[in-house]
Amino acid sequence: MDLAFTPEEQQFREDIRTWVRANLPTDISHKVHNALRLSRDDLQRWGKILGKKGWLGHAWPTAFGGPGWSSIQKHLFEEECALAGAPRVLPFGPVMVAPVIMAFGTPEQQRRFLPGIASGDVWWSQGYSEPGAGSDLASVKTKAERQGNKYIVNGQKAWTTLGQYGEWIFCLVRTSNEGKPQTGISFLLIDMKSPGVTVRPVVLLDGEPEVNEVFFDNVEVPVENLIGEENKGWTYAKHLLSHERTNIADVNRTKRELERLKRVAKAEGVYNDVRFRDEIAKLEVDVVALEMLVLRVLAAEKSGKNSLDIAGLLKIRGSEIQQRYSELMMLAAGPYALPLIQEAMEAGWQGDYPGAATWCAPLASSYFNLRKTTIYGGSNEVQRTIVAQTVLG
Amino acid sequence: MDFDFTDDQEQLRDAVRKWVDKGYSFERRRTTVKAGGFSRDAFREIAELGLCGLYIPEQYDGMGMGPVEGMVVMEELGRGIVLEPLNQSLIAGGVLSGYAPQAAKSAWLPKIASGEALVVLAYQERVARYRLDICEAKAAQAPVGHMLTATKSIVPAGDQADAFMVPALLDGQLALFLVERTASGVSTQAYGTQEGSRAAEVTLQNAPATLITLDGLTALEHAVDIGIAAACAEAVGVMDKTLAITAEYMNTRKQFGVAIASFQALRHRAADMKMQLELARSMSFYAALKLNAPAPERRAAMARAKYQLGNSMRFVGQQAVQLHGGIGVTDEYIVSHYFKKLTQLEMTFGDSLHHLGEVSARMQDTAGVFA
Numbered sequence: 236m237d238l239a240f241t242p243e244e245q246q247f248r249e250d251i252r253t254w255v256r257a258n259l260p261t262d263i264s265h266k267v268h269n270a271l272r273l274s275r276d277d278l279q280r281w282g283k284i285l286g287k288k289g290w291l292g293h294a295w296p297t298a299f300g301g302p303g304w305s306s307i308q309k310h311l312f313e314e315e316c317a318l319a320g321a322p323r324v325l326p327f328g329p330v331m332v333a334p335v336i337m338a339f340g341t342p343e344q345q346r347r348f349l350p351g352i353a354s355g356d357v358w359w360s361q362g363y364s365e366p367g368a369g370s371d372l373a374s375v376k377t378k379a380e381r382q383g384n385k386y387i388v389n390g391q392k393a394w395t396t397l398g399q400y401g402e403w404i405f406c407l408v409r410t411s412n413e414g415k416p417q418t419g420i421s422f423l424l425i426d427m428k429s430p431g432v433t434v435r436p437v438v439l440l441d442g443e444p445e446v447n448e449v450f451f452d453n454v455e456v457p458v459e460n461l462i463g464e465e466n467k468g469w470t471y472a473k474h475l476l477s478h479e480r481t482n483i484a485d486v487n488r489t490k491r492e493l494e495r496l497k498r499v500a501k502a503e504g505v506y507n508d509v510r511f512r513d514e515i516a517k518l519e520v521d522v523v524a525l526e527m528l529v530l531r532v533l534a535a536e537k538s539g540k541n542s543l544d545i546a547g548l549l550k551i552r553g554s555e556i557q558q559r560y561s562e563l564m565m566l567a568a569g570p571y572a573l574p575l576i577q578e579a580m581e582a583g584w585q586g587d588y589p590g591a592a593t594w595c596a597p598l599a600s601s602y603f604n605l606r607k608t609t610i611y612g613g614s615n616e617v618q619r620t621i622v623a624q625t626v627l628g
Numbered sequence: 629m630d631f632d633f634t635d636d637q638e639q640l641r642d643a644v645r646k647w648v649d650k651g652y653s654f655e656r657r658r659t660t661v662k663a664g665g666f667s668r669d670a671f672r673e674i675a676e677l678g679l680c681g682l683y684i685p686e687q688y689d690g691m692g693m694g695p696v697e698g699m700v701v702m703e704e705l706g707r708g709i710v711l712e713p714l715n716q717s718l719i720a721g722g723v724l725s726g727y728a729p730q731a732a733k734s735a736w737l738p739k740i741a742s743g744e745a746l747v748v749l750a751y752q753e754r755v756a757r758y759r760l761d762i763c764e765a766k767a768a769q770a771p772v773g774h775m776l777t778a779t780k781s782i783v784p785a786g787d788q789a790d791a792f793m794v795p796a797l798l799d800g801q802l803a804l805f806l807v808e809r810t811a812s813g814v815s816t817q818a819y820g821t822q823e824g825s826r827a828a829e830v831t832l833q834n835a836p837a838t839l840i841t842l843d844g845l846t847a848l849e850h851a852v853d854i855g856i857a858a859a860c861a862e863a864v865g866v867m868d869k870t871l872a873i874t875a876e877y878m879n880t881r882k883q884f885g886v887a888i889a890s891f892q893a894l895r896h897r898a899a900d901m902k903m904q905l906e907l908a909r910s911m912s913f914y915a916a917l918k919l920n921a922p923a924p925e926r927r928a929a930m931a932r933a934k935y936q937l938g939n940s941m942r943f944v945g946q947q948a949v950q951l952h953g954g955i956g957v958t959d960e961y962i963v964s965h966y967f968k969k970l971t972q973l974e975m976t977f978g979d980s981l982h983h984l985g986e987v988s989a990r991m992q993d994t995a996g997v998f999a
Contacts, residue, residue: 236637236696237630238917238997244629307629486996493995509988516988519995520911520932526997527910534631545906552903616896623895626902627875
């Protein structure tokens, strides 16, 4: 047992740190460190910088052009990016659909889709949830009917994150109503420029159109865009979800945000208020415990000696902690979190914020926005049901 | 970064588990509780496994092992809610090895390692609660060595121990001493504790004492930190078993014609218990792996660990009783004893509120395991 990283791992961390500092645009990291709005261009610019280096698919196997890093190296890379103020890499392409294409796609599909994902040139969206299929994902109804060498797709996807920018979307569609709901689902890649695709942004409680409804009205999709076999999509979807293990705990970003919470609390004069400070102290322990939990999972993956049944816990705890730090940051600002001045959340705004506390502008919005974390990715109640299975059978 | 145990560590775990399973039945424990809460025979059996000398160098007949082995052993003893205080031998072994003068090491360490001597930390005073820097006990120079006058509370197995490690003020500075129980001026008044183990008030009236170190606070903090790491590991063992007992009960107990494990409200509670157990286990690893760090880093880590463990213990213990229903609040059934053990462990070496204060006071601008 050893808590320390190996000298090689520490050197790896140093190398990553140096590279990230040299290549992460400061206008982007400034926005991230202050929770200011990131544009589509910001997100894509950083994605393409990583892509050019070959690190956008940093978890990919070498056979597909990935760097072949260990679980610990991946973690260190993500941590260095997060601490430097890099925006989160949007997972839909490199983390979600790419592993499915690698595992179940044809060589032709791999040649066609993977390069655009690796470079960050193509914006992918996720078409899983529907109005009637949230936590109960297997009840998707969006229908794909085979007609000759194409599918005709009709239906609606929901909660499609940043789908307004999407160029391609991977979808779970229903190709059969026979048997259990899981057995009639197929995995389809759809060009969002196809006639019949309509994207309608949905404004969330923080005022931002972060998600979308995507409508399919007699959309023609060539059969060569089907991944694997018809009606086997559920298996592929589960494979995808298994790639979201430690990622979803987001402990690296949480460490950065806890440091920001301390800065905000100091600026707002509550850091030395015993009642407030103790709440930060509790969170401090929560974050250490979460990080230890993550490190245990990573170390187990690296050694391959013990498999742990604790990955399900990571999503629950990670999301609860994300909500808590955003809540405490808002509470630290007190009444100065309340003014809703949209422009104050843009970088470079020179206007007058009440009390000259401009840094308080995005705090409430962040709090409201992060309520999503215990809902998405399988609600925390669904996660508890899964964890209970490991305890009670 | 490695959280696997070595083969030797796994063998050590197996040996202790075997003794707990075969040698330390719940009936034996119950008999010991009725007889006062401490069995010298059981303590001797623990010593025969070599465990009392875990932190004692081999030159003094110990095993010369480290915090990870200590953690492995304490987890297994926790599983059996063992009454006999091995953590005290770990503390005494670690502190005397690290701070005592040569003569005291030679006189005591081999006897501690063999189990012939039980040496316990007698530090608790009425005025101090969980603080280590507050002390009313007084030490004075004697013609030979020192003399101590003190009242120390809730000393583990106080009337059974062979010697005490006692912090006392010498010329206004906290120093640490060794006092033999049979020395003149030593009296003990024993009682049972909530979990069933034995403790005592120890009163010293000009009792002859051997100086361990003049830097008493440093040694006492180290002693308590060894105790915290051991208590964290012990608690993980207790919680692990508590959850297993609860899960088994939930799958057996039927109400409304079905096993109560089929009810979602109860399943989610079990998931929450698993969460607390794994957070606790993670922080117990953290405590063990930080026990040999420099003092400020070590102290901060123990406070973080004990805060998490305390909260986890309270949750797991309370929910285990709740999920059992009526049988959970009986003395007859095993789970209430696990609950009481967890309650007592939370309140040993500082409860959660105390350690929250420690974490809060030591907070830095950075965050995370490596900060």
